[in-house]
Each structure stands twice: as structure tokens, then as C-alpha cells.
Amino acid sequence: MAAPIRQSLFGVAKGRWRFEGLWAGSLGSRSLALAAAPSISGSPWRLLGAVCLQRPPLVSKPLTPLQEEMAALLQQIEVERSLYSDHELRALDEAQQLAKKKADLYDEEGDEQNVLLTQDMEDAWEQKFLQFKPGARITEADKKNDRTSLHRKLDRNLVLLVKEKLGDQDVWMLPQAEWQPGETLRGTAERTLATLSENNLEAKFLGNAPCGHYKFKFPQAMRTESSLGAKIFFFKALLVTGDFSQPRKKGQRVWVCKEELGDYLRPKYLAQVRRFLLD
Amino acid sequence: MMNGALGKMLCLKNDIIFKQAFSLLRVRTSGENPISSAGGILLSTSRHYKTRPIHGIGRYKHLVKPKEPKKKRAKVEVRPINLGADYEYGVLNIHLTAYNMAVVESYAQYAHNLCNHLSIKVEKSYSMPTKTMEVLRLQDQGSKMLPDSVLTTHERVVQISGLSATFAEIFLEIIQSNLPEGVRLSVKEHTEEDFKGRFKTQPELEELLAKLN
Numbered sequence: 001m002a003a004p005i006r007q008s009l010f011g012v013a014k015g016r017w018r019f020e021g022l023w024a025g026s027l028g029s030r031s032l033a034l035a036a037a038p039s040i041s042g043s044p045w046r047l048l049g050a051v052c053l054q055r056p057p058l059v060s061k062p063l064t065p066l067q068e069e070m071a072a073l074l075q076q077i078e079v080e081r082s083l084y085s086d087h088e089l090r091a092l093d094e095a096q097q098l099a100k101k102k103a104d105l106y107d108e109e110g111d112e113q114n115v116l117l118t119q120d121m122e123d124a125w126e127q128k129f130l131q132f133k134p135g136a137r138i139t140e141a142d143k144k145n146d147r148t149s150l151h152r153k154l155d156r157n158l159v160l161l162v163k164e165k166l167g168d169q170d171v172w173m174l175p176q177a178e179w180q181p182g183e184t185l186r187g188t189a190e191r192t193l194a195t196l197s198e199n200n201l202e203a204k205f206l207g208n209a210p211c212g213h214y215k216f217k218f219p220q221a222m223r224t225e226s227s228l229g230a231k232i233f234f235f236k237a238l239l240v241t242g243d244f245s246q247p248r249k250k251g252q253r254v255w256v257c258k259e260e261l262g263d264y265l266r267p268k269y270l271a272q273v274r275r276f277l278l279d
Numbered sequence: 280m281m282n283g284a285l286g287k288m289l290c291l292k293n294d295i296i297f298k299q300a301f302s303l304l305r306v307r308t309s310g311e312n313p314i315s316s317a318g319g320i321l322l323s324t325s326r327h328y329k330t331r332p333i334h335g336i337g338r339y340k341h342l343v344k345p346k347e348p349k350k351k352r353a354k355v356e357v358r359p360i361n362l363g364a365d366y367e368y369g370v371l372n373i374h375l376t377a378y379n380m381a382v383v384e385s386y387a388q389y390a391h392n393l394c395n396h397l398s399i400k401v402e403k404s405y406s407m408p409t410k411t412m413e414v415l416r417l418q419d420q421g422s423k424m425l426p427d428s429v430l431t432t433h434e435r436v437v438q439i440s441g442l443s444a445t446f447a448e449i450f451l452e453i454i455q456s457n458l459p460e461g462v463r464l465s466v467k468e469h470t471e472e473d474f475k476g477r478f479k480t481q482p483e484l485e486e487l488l489a490k491l492n
Contacts, residue, residue: 056455056456057456060459060460157456206447206448206451206452207444207445207447207448207451208366208444209444209445209448211448211449236448236452238452238455278452278453278456
């Protein structure tokens with residue numbers, strides 16, 4: 001459903017996104033050198049700070065068959081080569097004592113020492129292990145493919161996307177806000193996060209430097225003397241705790257992993273965003 | 280290039296005098312140390328021992344740079360270097376803690392190799408002493424505590440320096456995303472307390488100091 005709409009949007013707003021093919025990703029392109037060089041007050045580019053909020057994976061990825069075989073083999077080698085542990089030595093001693101008792105058929109006083117036989121301990125441990133139930137790797141949200149929940153895809157990075165209205169179209173993008181003079185771009189990104197979540201989300205910014213950028217020119221109709229286009233700088237943040245309190249219908253949000261980004265983002269934007277996403 | 284050419288010349292069966300004159304000329308005009316050029320050892324004028332041409336054939340110490348003697352307690356307290364746009368961190372400690380020693384050691388090895396590969400300078404890579412914790416479980420009937428298990432906490436530290444701010448972000452993300460199960464990561468700046476925490480406490484020394492004061 002997303003694809004035909006996108007194509008029609010492309011057809012309708014020709015001037016808007018077509019120029020990215022020429023300018024995207026190349027800060028050193030000739031015709032824009034004039035725009036990049038002057039001071040901020042005179043620059044025709046609007047600056048936006050965007051935050052790429054990532055939920056780090058909660059569970060490790062399942063091993064491939066090769067890795068599993070290798071792990072099993074190494075474990076076997078290790079067990080065969082290792083020395084006996086205290087527990088095993090005790091078990092062997094007790095086995096010997098029992099054998100001696102049976103053979104000699106006389107009571108020893110050594111029974112008080114081993115009130116708890118190693119066999120009993122092992123049985124108790126086995127019972128406790130059976131009672132323990134690990135959490136599910138594939139959660140409900142996975143089965144339903146509910147992209148708005150955070151409990152999906154526990155072994156992957158999930159990125160937050162929001163739907164915003166740009167002009168007259170609804171566009172999926174990373175949450176962004178306009179830069180105000182006097183604050184750093186990272187401050188812009190933090191402000192974006194705060195306004196978006198109403199202080200429910202706690203995120204950790206790893207550094208002050210942006211991890212990616214994207215710039216585009218406005219369509220001819222929207223261009224004025226002072227605004228030729230916009231440059232968006234992405235900052236990476238890792239989600240520590242928190243989630244959105246209620247699902248707002250107005251600004252739709254989605255937590256998406258790297259492959260699914262293609263369903264939502266525009267191609268050029270996507271190409272730039274993909275460059276800084278590790279997976 | 281000169282040495283190669285000389286060698287090739289020597290291999291050819293030429294007139295010896297012609298060879299000598301040529302090589303001497305070449306060596307002198309190139310301005311190299313006559314002893315260190317390969318082809319010129321036999322034909323150089325400054326021999327160590329006149330009648331034995333191969334005397335000192337195995338000498339190499341004069342070619343190796345002298346190693347600085349290592350100080351016993353080298354305290355490296357590097358302040359973070361501000362270079363304008365490029366902010367560089369000083370000495371950082373990456374602490375990896377886990378209960379499982381094999382996993383933590385192999386991950387410390389991986390982190391060290393990663394730093395080497397990314398040409399980040401690793402000052403040292405050491406381990407903190409292991410802490411043993413005995414878990415006692417309260418008995419179901421009664422108040423006696425039964426020993427349940429013994430947990431040993433192992434900690435490995437990789438000390439790096441010269442991390443630029445732009446790269447630190449990516450580096451931290453790589454390390455975080457590749458953490459194995461059960462390993463806790465903590466990245467801190469190196470401080471005096473960290474350095475002194477590795478030494479054993481010396482009660483006699485402390486007593487003497489207390490007596491002095």
C-alpha cells in the first residue's frame with residue numbers, strides 16, 4: 001500500500017525530491033559550495049537536527065547451524081580435557097565409600113560427614129532448573145507484527161520513525177526539529193526527543209558529533225531568498241528506558257528494524273540513513 | 280636502489296678494479312654510510328680490522344635504535360587534549376565484568392584486537408583481582424542459611440588513549456552491540472584512584488605514615 005502512494009507522490013511533486021539524486025551525500029558539490037561557505041545568518045539553508053533513537057537488542061541473536069556445531073564440538077573438547085571439579089571429586093569419593101561399605105559390610109561413622117549426598121544435591125538442582133522458565137524470544141508483538149510496540153524483534157536494533165506533514169504530504173522520517181541559534185545541534189536533537197515523548201523516554205547520546213546528514217532543496221514554489229532547502233543532521237541515541245505513554249493518533253510512530261526501513265522512508269533519505277545504521 | 284644495482288654489478292664477471300672504483304664512487308656520491316650498504320661491505324674503505332674482511336659481519340646493534348629504559352612506576356596521566364574541532368579523550372578504561380571467565384577473557388581479547396585494527400592505541404590490558412561471592416539461601420524450615428552457590432566476578436580492563444570524539448561514538452556502539460551475554464560494560468576515564476586501586480594495601484606502611492602524622 002505504501003509503494004503506489006509513494007509513486008504517485010513522486011509524480012505529483014516532481015520538483016521536490018528529484019534534486020536529491022544530484023546533491024545528496026556530496027557536501028563538496030560545486031554549485032552548493034557557495035551556499036555552504038557563508039556565515040550562518042546569510043546561508044539560505046535551514047538547519048534541522050534529527051535524532052535516530054535506537055532501542056538496543058535485548059536478547060542475543062540465535063546461532064547459525066555452523067556456529068552451533070562448532071560450539072558443541074568445543075564444549076565436548078573442553079569437557080574431555082578438563083580436570084575434575086570439587087563436586088565431581090566428592091561424588092567419586094562417595095561412590096568409592098559406598099562401594100567399600102557394600103564390600104566390607106560394616107557400618108562406618110563417616111555417614112555424618114555427608115548428610116547431603118552429591119546425588120541429592122544434583123536432584124535438587126535439577127528440580128530447580130525445571131521450575132525456571134526463560135522468557136520467550138519471539139514475543140506476541142512479533143507474531144502480530146505490531147510495529148508500534150517495543151517488544152518486537154528482541155535481537156535487533158529498532159529505530160523510531162514518525163510521520164510528519166511536510167507541506168501537503170505525509171512523510172515518514174526520523175524525528176527532527178529546527179535548529180535555533182544559540183544551541184548546539186545535539187541540543188536540537190535532545191529537544192526533539194523531549195517534545196516528542198513528553199519526557200517519558202530516557203535516551204543516552206553517545207557523542208556530540210552527528211552520525212549522518214541529509215540535504216534537500218525545496219520545490220521551486222516554496223523557495224525564497226533565504227530558504228533554498230534544508231540540511232538535516234542525524235544524531236544517534238540509545239534508548240535506556242521508557243516508552244510512549246499513549247498512542248497518539250496525530251503523529252504516528254513506528255519502531256522499525258533496518259530491513260523494514262525501506263517500507264517507510266524515501267529512497268534517497270533511506271540511502272543516507274542506512275549508512276550510519278549498524279546491524 | 281643503489282644496493283640492488285651494486286649487487287647486480289657484483290654478480291657480473293667484470294674487472295675487479297673497475298668494479299671497486301665504480302662502487303666507491305657510487306657509495307660516496309650517494310652519501311650513505313658505506314658500511315650499511317649491502318654491496319659495499321667488502322669494498323668499503325673503513326673496515327674494522329684490516330686483514331680480516333669479514334670481521335664484524337654480524338654487527339647490527341649500530342643499526343637498531345636504542346631502547347629507552349622503562350621507568351618502574353610509569354604514571355601516565357594524560358590530560359584530555361582539546362584540538363578545536365577534534366576533541367580527543369585522554370586515557371579511557373574499558374571495564375568488562377562477568378561471572379564467566381572464559382567469556383570475559385575472550386571478549387577482552389576481541390576488544391583489544393578491535394582497537395589494534397582501528398589503530399587506537401592500547402596502553403595496557405590488565406585484569407582486576409577476582410571477587411568471590413558466596414550465595415546463601417535461607418532454609419525453608421527455620422532460619423539457617425545454606426550455601427547455595429559460589430559466584431566469582433572477573434573483571435578485565437582495556438586501557439586506551441587517543442580516541443577522537445567523532446570516532447568514540449561509533450566505537451562505543453560497536454562494543455556495546457557486540458557484548459556477549461552476561462558481560463557488563465563500563466567505560467570510564469582513568470583516574471589516580473583507578474591506578475592506585477590495583478596495588479595491594481600495605482598496613483605497615485599505613486601505620487608508619489599514621490605515626491609520622
